[in-house]
Amino acid sequence: QKEVEQDPGPLSVPEGAIVSLNCTYSNSAFQYFMWYRQYSRKGPELLMYTYSSGNKEDGRFTAQVDKSSKYISLFIRDSQPSDSATYLCAMTEAGSYQLTFGKGTKLSVIP
């Protein structure tokens, strides 16, 4: 079983839709959880960061962590064509230098 499994997609939604992106993990030592957004031919950029179970909101984005189920989600409300990108989940243990990334989900928001 891989450490991080990410729903692969790709995902295509109409503009204004609510998008749900998900990752599951097996390593209970993971303490810090991130979502990166990667536009085509660009490096990833940090979108959301959280370290506790529960929800964290930032504008149209909500990161959700359920440590008991080893499950994280990213919700995008009122999706826009500019949200079209690949979304990567990432996580790490406390004190570790290494992030473990999911494979990424390619999202297309159709005008």
Added chain:
Amino acid sequence: NAGVTQTPKFRILKIGQSMTLQCTQDMNHNYMYWYRQDPGMGLKLIYYSVGAGITDKGEVPNGYNVSRSTTEDFPLRLELAAPSQTSVYFCASSDFFPPSTNEKLFFGSGTQLSVL
């Protein structure tokens, strides 16, 4: 503010050739990283550095070497290129180590390498 700059953007190598991927950052970050991203796969850490003169292996270091003579530069060397090294390579830097705080990794735009 340039951030993290990688050169070249694209390169085709023949099997057995050598090359150096360049990475420089202008944010005075102590910590720098090299990742590779294979199609449909997550990023894998190759090497990292916690400061000038100090480097260490990541998850997939075989076939690569690094050096860190200055804070700004962190080149990645491929000595004998193999088809398995066909990938997109990303350099990143951060202000804190490990990146398990709210400080983020700053990524370059990547180098797309094909080994034929």
